[in-house]
Amino acid sequence: MKIALMAMSGIRVCDTELLELGLTLPGFVERSKTIASLPSLGLLTLAGMTPRHHELSYIEVPDLTAVDPLPADFDLIAISSYSAQIDEAYDLAEQYKSMGIPVVIGGPHVSVLPHEAIDHCDAVVIGEGECVWLDVLNDCENGKLKRIYGSLKGKYSLNNAPIPAFELLDISKYNRLTVQTSRGCPHRCEFCASSILLVDEYKQKPMHQVLAEIDKIIDIWKNPFIEFADDNTFVNKEYWKELLTQLKERKIKWFTETDLSVSEDEKLLELMRESGCAQVLIGFESPNQPALQGVDLRNDWKYNHFTKYKEAIQKIQSHGVTVNGCFVIGLDGHDETIFEQVFEFVKEAKLYEVQVTILTPFPGTPLYERLKDQNRLLDPEAWTKCTLFDLNFNPLNMTQEALAGGFKTLVSKLYDDDFTRWRRDHFKKYLRNNPVTKGDRVS
Numbered sequence: 040m041k042i043a044l045m046a047m048s049g050i051r052v053c054d055t056e057l058l059e060l061g062l063t064l065p066g067f068v069e070r071s072k073t074i075a076s077l078p079s080l081g082l083l084t085l086a087g088m089t090p091r092h093h094e095l096s097y098i099e100v101p102d103l104t105a106v107d108p109l110p111a112d113f114d115l116i117a118i119s120s121y122s123a124q125i126d127e128a129y130d131l132a133e134q135y136k137s138m139g140i141p142v143v144i145g146g147p148h149v150s151v152l153p154h155e156a157i158d159h160c161d162a163v164v165i166g167e168g169e170c171v172w173l174d175v176l177n178d179c180e181n182g183k184l185k186r187i188y189g190s191l192k193g194k195y196s197l198n199n200a201p202i203p204a205f206e207l208l209d210i211s212k213y214n215r216l217t218v219q220t221s222r223g224c225p226h227r228c229e230f231c232a233s234s235i236l237l238v239d240e241y242k243q244k245p246m247h248q249v250l251a252e253i254d255k256i257i258d259i260w261k262n263p264f265i266e267f268a269d270d271n272t273f274v275n276k277e278y279w280k281e282l283l284t285q286l287k288e289r290k291i292k293w294f295t296e297t298d299l300s301v302s303e304d305e306k307l308l309e310l311m312r313e314s315g316c317a318q319v320l321i322g323f324e325s326p327n328q329p330a331l332q333g334v335d336l337r338n339d340w341k342y343n344h345f346t347k348y349k350e351a352i353q354k355i356q357s358h359g360v361t362v363n364g365c366f367v368i369g370l371d372g373h374d375e376t377i378f379e380q381v382f383e384f385v386k387e388a389k390l391y392e393v394q395v396t397i398l399t400p401f402p403g404t405p406l407y408e409r410l411k412d413q414n415r416l417l418d419p420e421a422w423t424k425c426t427l428f429d430l431n432f433n434p435l436n437m438t439q440e441a442l443a444g445g446f447k448t449l450v451s452k453l454y455d456d457d458f459t460r461w462r463r464d465h466f467k468k469y470l471r472n473n474p475v476t477k478g479d480r481v482s
Contacts, residue, residue: 040093040094040114040115040176040179040180040188041093041094041096041112041113041114041115042089042093042094042095042114042115042116042117042176042349043096043098043110043113043115043116043117044079044082044085044086044095044096044097044098044117044119044207044477045050045082045098045099045100045103045116045117045118045119045131046078046079046097046099046100046190047098047100047118047119047120047121047124047127047128048076048077048100048101048365049118051395052426052428053423053424053426053429054428054429054430055423056439056447057143057428057429057447057450058226058446059447067329068351076101076209076212076213076214076215077105077213077215077216077217077266078097078208078213078216078217079119080218080219080268081096081119081145081146081168082097082117082119082201083203083204083205083207083208083422083459084168084169084200084201084203084208084219085172085471086167086203086204087201087202087203087204088169088172089172089175089176089204089340090173090176090202093176093232095184095207096113096140096207097204097207097208097368098110099328100127100128100131101120102400103131103248104372106363106478109135109138110139111132111135111140111144113135113140114140114142114179114240115140115142115143116132116135116142117142117143117144118131118132118142118143118144118145118160119143119144119145119146119149120144120146120149121146121148121425122147122148122232122402122425123335123422123423123424123425124403125148125156125422126422126423128144128159129144129156129160131306131374132144132159132160133159136159136160136161140163141162141179141184142160142161142162142363143160143161143162143163143164143179143184143188144159144160144162144163144164144177145163145164145165147170147232147233147236147237147401147403148402148403148422149163149164150164150165150166150191150237150403151191151209151236151402151403152402152403153165153187153362156275157186157187160340161184162184162185162186162187162188162332163186163187163188164188164189164239165187165188165190165191165193165315166189166190166191166193166238167189167193167194167195167203167222167237167238168189169192169195169199169200169343170189170194170195170409171189171193171339172187174188175188178254188235189235189239191239192239194329194405195244196242197221197222197242197244197245197248198244198248199244200244200248200361202248202252202255203252203254205252205256205259205289205371206255206259210260210287211260214263214264215263215264215294216256216260216263216264216266216270216388216455217265217266218252218253218256218265218267218268218386219244219245219267219268219269219271220243220267220282221241221243221247221269221270221271221274221275222234222237222238222241222242222245222269222270223235223238223239223240223241223242223355224241224270224271224272224274225241225271225274225299225337226237226271226335226337226340227335227336227337227396227405228334228336228339228341228451229333229334229335229336229404229405229406229409230334230367230398230400230401230404230405230406231270231359231404232404232425233270233398234270234412236403236404241271241274241277243252243274243275245364245470246282247269249282250282250285253265253286253289253291254289257289257291258431262290262291262292263291264291264292264293264317265291265292265293265294266292266293266294266295267293267295267296267356269295269296270296271296271297271298272295272296272297272319273297273298273307276304276307278303279307279310280306280307280310280458282298283307283310283311283313284310284314286314287313287314287315287382288312288313291314291315292315292316292317292388293314293315293317294298294316294319294320294362295316295319295320296319296321296322297320297321298322298339298340298341298344299320299321299323299344299348299351300344301319301353301355302347302351302352302354303351308354308355308358308360309352309358310361310476311358312358312359312360316360317360317361317365318360318361318362318363318391318392319355319360319361319362319363320362320394321351321352321362321363321364321365322341322365322367323328323341323348323364323365323366323369324341324365324366324370325366325367325372325376325377326348326366326377326380326381326384327372327373327380328342328345328346328371328379328381329371329372330371330373331345331370331372332372333371334370336405346382348388349384349387349388352364352388352390354391356389356391356469357469357473357475358475359394359470360391361391361403361466362390362391363391363392363393363394364385364388364390364392364393364395365393365394365395366381366393366394366395367395368381368395368396368397368398368436368442368445368446369398369430369432369434370396370398371434371435371436372436373434373436373437373438374436375437375441375445377445378438378445378446378448378449381395381449381453382449382452382453385453385462386458389462389465390462391463391464391466392462393448393453393462395446395449395450395453396427396428397427397428397429397430397443397446398432398444399424399425399426399427399431400416400425400432401425401431402422402425410432415432415433415435416431417430417431417432417433417439418431418434427460430442430443444461456481
């Protein structure tokens with residue numbers, strides 16, 4: 040069969056005023072542009088396990104906007120999408136269905152709302168696609184495509200993970216490629232809509248498979264920048280110490296997401312720097328401790344570690360690794376003082392990079408269910424507002440207008456050219472005065 044793997048991409052923002060701010064504040068959209076340019080690792084992984092007698096095409100959906108009519112020489116269309124783009128995915132699926140081409144859709148959104156999705160396509164994949172992808176292909180070849188494949192209770196061992204088909208990509212379109220070393224997270228943040236929606240346990244990919252993926256990227260892209268697509272990378276620190284020792288020889292640059300416990304392991308920090316780590320993204324969520332209570336539904340981990348926030352940032356950045364600190368605005372413990380609190384925290388901690396988002400009730404998350412039960416959702420099915428920048432709930436301790444307006448003011452202050460330059464210059468000046476070289480230990 041000729042199979043088209045179609046990836047939704049790009050950043051969506053409904054609030055036109057915030058969108059216009061982004062056009063004038065380059066710092067505000069730097070991380071967003073990076074995310075928007077990442078290829079769909081899920082689709083590339085399915086491509087890597089597809090039998091070779093099939094012909095595959097990887098297509099970024101925004102590239103189709105200039106194509107009229109849509110390319111139709113396919114036997115199967117596979118679409119991966121997130122909530123903010125799901126209406127566009129449904130529209131695309133319906134166009135291909137009208138041509139008589141079978142369409143299957145997967146991803147976190149349709150995994151939690153399969154009966155919504157099935158009205159727009161021929162088949163829905165729930166949960167981890169690797170569990171059922173070969174069944175989808177076989178059934179489609181035989182003209183017996185089922186309506187729903189998989190479940191959120193499916194178990195897939197990363198021991199069997201295929202190498203993603205990076206060779207399908209036009210590398211010139213991307214500033215980094217993704218490699219996944221694990222799925223899940225030991226924390227259970229109420230608002231999290233990452234792989235924890237698809238898996239109920241933390242699992243690690245074998246090290247030799249991770250290295251094989253990285254080596255494949257190196258084969259097709261000289262001096263690559265790799266983003267490790269893990270929800271929480273350094274859960275197994277001994278695993279990573281061994282992996283980073285081997286990464287040092289490959290001379291790559293890389294980025295990942297973690298929690299602040301990484302700051303407590305001196306040897307790990309040294310290996311991160313030596314192996315090419317440029318930045319870690321850490322979800323601090325709030326600059327005041329009371330607002331963190333209840334965010335992690337398992338053990339209030341972030342609430343209990345709040346007192347270490349600033350020390351952790353200093354420790355990581357002193358090793359030459361920048362920190363991108365993330366804050367979620369609109370938690371129940373936030374009132375109108377939160378905006379100044381975030382700004383002052385960023386300033387005092389001298390964060391190299393900062394990311395602020397509005398609390399977003401994604402479908403399938405405990406947050407969504409709680410706000411729905413409390414009748415606080417503005418529109419329970421406004422998926423286009425699942426952008427991290429648009430408001431779709433009634434805040435507890437301030438008005439909607441105060442939250443939306445305060446967020447825009449905060450964005451303007453945080454991403455002001457002078458303030459951004461000051462933060463980054465401080466990091467560079469610190470390293471000039473306290474050089475970090477191989478074998479050094481910075482306390």
